Amino acid sequence: MENKKVVIVGGGCAGLSAAYNLNKTGWDVTVLESQSTVGGRMQVFKENGYLIDEYAQFVHPSYKRAKELMTELNLIQDLHPFELGAGMSVWFNNKWVAAFPNPDDAEAVAANKEWMEYMGEENFGKFAAFCEKYCAGKFYEGSTDWMMDADQDDGSNFGEFVKNNFGERVLEYFVQPVVASLGLEYPEKCGVAFGLQIVWTVLVGGAAVLNGGLGRLGQTIADILGDRIKLGAVVSEIVIEDGKVKGVKCENGDYYECDKVICTVPAPVAIRIMPNMPDEIKKPLEKVTICRTIHSTIFLDKRMTDGVKPVGGLLPRYLDEPFCTCLFQSSRNPAALPNEDSDAMSVFYFGEDKLQKYWDMTEEEVLEHTFTTLKKYFPELPDHYVGGHVVKAPLANFTMQNGCPSAIKEFRDNNYKIVEGLYMAGDYMYTGSYESALNTGFMVSDCLNGKIEHI
């Protein structure tokens, strides 16, 4: 009988989802995770009653795998919906303009009309219709199959695409802030398919957060798997010889002999720890680009919203600020705040042209800068903040350059099993979301169980 022993490298969403499903189907799993906690880019930070999702934050309406897993793990009742798109404002003509204003608020409707007219209502309408054509009803399980004909390997980018087809103002006053907000990058640094799905996410609207933080998902799986997860296990090499997996080496000298390994670390790490990786895997993985970000949250002793709107404000790049998204915690998840007189505001620094300066700052310096900048746009903020939290993510978001999704799909479809015993998973195999990471974990377990040939 075939041995059912498998080593999983990486304990983020993809690794945990694979481990959970394989464990259920009788496999002997070992998860090697370099950090001291599981979850990877899904983590919760708690301090003095403030709760922060450090990386992944939102449950999008189209997420199927995540909701199935939350149902199975008895977490689904803790989802808390909020108005992601409808609660957003954009800074335009020296004021906040609601992207989807309350029709009874004449001032907000007039400001929105001014913004729309500036971009050209027809241009905006055409762009929204284009996004709908590509994404509506096809956006499932983090899949990229729907986007193949938008993924031309022509060296262009989403910014150019929008500017050329729908005008510079649609780019600067809508698309750029939205892509910076959810994609954490400039549209010029992203592929067309990537941009379309990001914008569609906002146009569709609603979303939810998980009370207690999304990190509960990973932690619940970790509790089930117990000591099958090895924390602090930094993998230095997945040993491949003669086209077959032989074992896994860790930096501390531990060696796991095995003939099946699931590699779920981000693509650049996978390339580094598999020096013998064949070109059929290496070439597509080299196309994977991952931007970095700083997530800075200030804690406030004043409630800033009515609990519904605004969810957040977007600062377009002509303002020359180092971040775009400013999110109010009270309108996303009041349960993540210590009391009714408190709030928290999160911002995401992005863009290699400015990021380094803030990357080199201490946590206190970043918080101070965050607060001073926010105060310019939200003068109603109190004159002090009561604490905060800063996370620097060197490998934050997969930005899917043109040609990358197609190259990865080609690898999945035609070369997935090119190294005997090696299985790849992770968000970058589909879109850069935890839905896609979880999905690859589900699929790789189906693959090992002989239900499908490849993910």
Ligand SMILES: Cc1cc2nc3c(=O)[nH]c(=O)nc-3n(C[C@H](O)[C@H](O)[C@H](O)COP(=O)(O)OP(=O)(O)OC[C@H]3O[C@@H](n4cnc5c(N)ncnc54)[C@H](O)[C@@H]3O)c2cc1C
């Ligand atoms: C600020 C931010 C906000 C986000 N918001 C959202 C959101 O709202 N919705 C959404 O869907 N997605 C969001 N994402 C993206 C989402 O977090 C990721 O797509 C997803 O969590 C990736 O899961 P993964 O398992 O593929 O990778 P990871 O979570 O990166 O897991 C890889 C694991 O491998 C470990 N590892 C690395 N090297 C080694 C090694 N040498 N040895 C052993 N282990 C190693 C890492 O520590 C990590 O735990 C966000 C990301 C960021 C940064």
